Amino acid sequence: MSAPSAPSTASASSTHSASATALRRRRAATAGFHLGAGTLAVLWLLPIALVLVTSLRSFDDIAAHGLGSWPRSFTLGNFGQAWNDGGQQRALINSLLVTVPAVLVTLALAAMAAFGLSRYDLPFRRSLLLLMLGGNLLPPQILLIPVSKLSELLGIYDTLPALVGVQIGFGVGFYVFVLHGFMRSIPPEIQQAAVVDGAGPWQIFWRIILPLTRPALAALSALSFTWIFNDLLWAITVLRSDTKMPITAALIGLQGQYVSMWNVIAAGSVIAAAPTVIVFLRFQRHFVAGLNLGAVK
């Protein structure tokens, strides 16, 4: 071990001054990097910090010293006010009642379609795939009026199932496209071996393909959770009653109800953002992978 190290020490000492300069330059570059990136990050987090701080201040403090001043009070009462009087509790429940089933059903349907389209020689499978993706790329504006009329026709206007339905219908195309790309990369031999063993399509789907698709499913669930949870446009298209609105629409309502009471509005924003931030922090890796999965395909 010691013998090979001898020549390298010798060469190191001969170029000592050069490597010292390089080291110094590298240190300077590192410091510069952290300074630049750190400034950027602080700048980016500043608005978020502002909401957090504002949500913990009292109204009198903000009224007396302004939003931008150093906080002189601390209270958790704003959250209670937004949560109970502002109707955020109900709104958050509504959001979850829409988001969770919509994510689960969309992914289940998309996985089924992607399985059929990627593992079997269906006629027109490529056209079907592109048709489904194309539906998702349509600007939603063209669908708003007919969708609201359709939900009236089906008798589910102003109910949460209408919102779940439209989220599923509008989302499914994109997930089929992504999952199809993922499932195609699974080698056909695995499936053939299962067929030889007498497995039917359901067993192939459930026991073989789906487990292998898990990373993509995890990524897409994190992604679709935030998309559906954050949606405003579909909600205000098929819902009317305040009591049924999800958190995004309720937040706008809160703003009208507590005009310029920034402490309550900020608390409401924190409540509305918390679930997606938690999902993001918990599944950050999947989340970022999901964005790339969707885009690179």
Added chain:
Amino acid sequence: MPDTAVLTAPDREAPAPPPPRGRRNRGPRRTPPLVLAFVLVPLLAEALWVFWPALQGFYLALTSWDGVSAPTFVGLDNFREMAHDDVFLDATGHTVLWLLLFGGLSAVLGLAAALVLQQERRGVGFYRAALFLPVVFSLVATALVWQAIYQPDGVLNQLLESVGLGNLRHAWLADQDTALYAVMVPALWRQIGYVMVLYVAGLKGIDPALYEAAKVDGAGAWQRLRHVTLPQLRSVNAVVLSVIVIDSLRSFDVVWSLTRGGPYHSSELLSTYMYSTAFQSLRLGYGSALAVVIFVLAFGVICSYLVRAFREAD
């Protein structure tokens, strides 16, 4: 399994059939009914909520409709009306400006952030997460944050005051000259992190040997960016472009929650104008026609996206 395939194939087809071109061996050729159902059920769900409404939307664009009585067919009247509708022309102008400014800035700044944060070093994960965090915020929450910043007695004005630029104080959202740009900043704040993620992934996919070769050839940092990085990012650029154009045309939440298109339509986009025309003025036919315009604008991009997707799906 491969044996049976070889044995049965000549029976059905001509002797010594040429192997079908481009067909890969992907499982059985006959489709089991269950698999057919697997594809048809999601397709029907999408047809019910997307394809059928879309067709209706195109038809409604040719009608005049208040949403209560039956729609009356008016042909292209709605589109003729647009030519004289100042709000529509303004909204179109704003939408194009939004596309260029919001789209252009989020692409350039997202790429810049990705170039800075692409290298794996200590702490880079934190910086990336900081830039990326706004992506998971709802645009409504984002909008409220920025409303607090833009208030007449809000943070931005207080900041300007404290650094001696008090004469720049402004009612940022209530001023026709600044409303559109004031709305754009939060949208950018949220979009840049998203674009950055796409570019970081693209940059990681570039073969480091290319940079080594360029360095050996004496290329400086700028030349490496210009002649190695940018050409290698071409496919990511196409994705970013599609994402940006589609997002720009869809942009609704942030404008709606900040200004509702006001004051005096100065921050009106086609999407907000379409929504208020249809659901507040209850001119559903004209609103549908506006939606068709949005569709046509998006169509070019969607087409190019689909063509690319087509090639890669094969």
